[in-house]
Amino acid sequence: MSDRRRSRSRSPRGGAKQQHRQRQYRRKEEGLAAPRSAVHLEAEALARIEAAVAERLATALASPAFQERVAARLREERTRLEEAMTAQLDAEKAALLERKRAAQEAARRAAEDLDRLLEENRRKVEEAQLAAARAAEAAAGNTAAAAAGGGPGTSAVNGGVPQAPPPAAAPARVRSSGLIVVDDP
Numbered sequence: 001m002s003d004r005r006r007s008r009s010r011s012p013r014g015g016a017k018q019q020h021r022q023r024q025y026r027r028k029e030e031g032l033a034a035p036r037s038a039v040h041l042e043a044e045a046l047a048r049i050e051a052a053v054a055e056r057l058a059t060a061l062a063s064p065a066f067q068e069r070v071a072a073r074l075r076e077e078r079t080r081l082e083e084a085m086t087a088q089l090d091a092e093k094a095a096l097l098e099r100k101r102a103a104q105e106a107a108r109r110a111a112e113d114l115d116r117l118l119e120e121n122r123r124k125v126e127e128a129q130l131a132a133a134r135a136a137e138a139a140a141g142n143t144a145a146a147a148a149g150g151g152p153g154t155s156a157v158n159g160g161v162p163q164a165p166p167p168a169a170a171p172a173r174v175r176s177s178g179l180i181v182v183d184d185p
Contacts (some may be wrong), residue, residue: 060066
């Protein structure tokens with residue numbers, strides 16, 4: 001038995017070590033890297049996937065169909081925004097017109113109130129002047145009757161028959177109504 005050579009090593013793992021060394025030697029000769037851990041393999045796969053996705057994305061973004069879709073969406077969004085702005089401007093315009101109409105209506109009502117007050121004051125002044133003229137006429141009539149021979153308390157209207165003396169004159173009341181001061185008898 002000593003003549004025979006043993007092809008196997010005596011240790012159970014001896015052949016495995018030799019095979020491992022041979023594989024490493026072949027990899028070095030072929031320029032291949034040594035096997036890596038699972039983390040390294042995952043990182044490499046992730047990098048390849050990211051590169052592929054980036055390439056596909058760049059291709060898709062550069063395609064005319066995508067550019068047309070983007071342009072169509074932009075047009076739609078612009079028209080939607082223009083419509084919204086137009087509606088808002090119309091609403092603001094309507095509100096402004098309504099405020100202006102209300103202000104004009106208030107000014108018209110104020111002018112009408114002022115005209116009404118002025119007319120009322122004018123009427124009161126005319127009435128006061130008419131009353132003053134009547135009082136002056138009545139006073140002039142009493143002095144004419146006294147001059148005609150009636151004496152105090154007689155009137156030419158009833159033939160010089162004495163009349164009861166007129167009631168005592170009430171003090172004049174001064175009343176202010178708006179812009180004009182009116183003396184009430």
